[in-house]
Each structure stands twice: as C-alpha cells, then as structure tokens.
Amino acid sequence: MDMLEQDIERVLFTEEALRTRVQELAGQIDRDYAGREPILISVLRGSFVFMADLVRSITLPCTLDFMAVSSYGAGTTSSGQVKITKDLSESIEGKDVIVVEDILDSGNTLSYLLKLLQARHPASIRLCTLLDKPSRRTKPVEADYTGFSVDDLFVVGYGLDFAEKYRNLPYIGILKPCVYEEELVTAD
Ligand code: PRP
C-alpha cells in the first residue's frame, strides 16, 4: 500500500464511477448549450482535476478561465468573507458562464463568487459541482449540475485536499479520522 492510500478509510467514488458521471454531466452541458459557446470557470485549486476531465468530455466549442479564492480566517468559524487571489483573465460580459467546483459545502465560496460574477453582466451563469454536501449549507446556493450528493464525510482525492495533500489521488476516498485528529493535535 502506498503512503497516501494508507490514510484512506474507504473509496467512495472509483476512477470508473467518476469517469462515467463526469461524462454524463458533459453530455447534459452539450445538450443544454447546443448552438452556444460557454465559458467554463474553474475555481482553483480544488476543481482542477474535475475541470480537466469535464472539458475533455464536452464536445461543444467552449473557452476556459481560472479563478482562485481563499476564505478569510482559516480554521476558526468562517466569517463568510472570501478573497480573490487570482482573478479571471478575460471579461465575461455577455457570455454564458459555467462555474466549475469540486465541492459545494457551506456555500460561502460560491455565494460570494456567484454574486461577484453576476455583477460583471454575463448573459447567463450556472454552477456545476462534482460533489454537493447539502447538510452543511449555511448560504442558499444550489448547483445546476451535480455529480454526486454526499453525506458529511471527510472526502479527499480527485482535486480535493486535506492540508493541501491527497489532491493527486485518482479516486475520491474518505480520510481515516486518525489522520485529521492527529493533524489537529499537532496544530495546537
Ligand atoms: C474548498 C472547495 C470549495 C469550497 C467549498 O476549497 O474546493 O471551493 O471549499 O466550501 P464552502 O462551500 O464551505 O465554501 P478550499 O477553500 O479548501 O480551497 P482549495 O480549493 O484550494 O482546496
């Protein structure tokens, strides 16, 4: 067993399950945007793997851009404040925007981001998230395309991190509690 794998309690979504679901989402986007040229915006860093797979299954002409955000006051109860650490390279005015996220959790990141992007007057804006944790929501954000709805489990892999690690796992797994409990103790 390799070093990352030993921290995983169990696999939640295999590479194959992810591939199948990502292809289905791409198929829906292909149908919904037929005749248009959407711009897909990846929210860094978590969404980079999903974005790369999703765009390779979309057959429509589309463009891409990237944005990076970080929440203020890491650790303690989030103030809900979000800071842009990398803005888009292109204008989205008059464009059909699809925001691509790895996970919709409290909704803090997305409620801020969607408001900000809306103010730039796109023709339309939709949200595509691979995972949704509806039980954790504190802001009223809903995705237009959802890969999987998940319980409140500590998921990592396929772009999702814990303490910046595990993003490179090709599947999504549940982290062993001892891993994050240990980390919390050492952080004190
Ligand atoms: C994670 C995830 C989403 C966000 C969801 O990003 O990738 O962007 O949190 O949580 P929310 O709905 O409670 O806002 P994170 O801030 O950990 O940064 P990362 O993408 O670089 O891992």
Ligand code: MN
């Ligand atoms: Mn993120």
Ligand code: MG
């Ligand atoms: Mg993260």
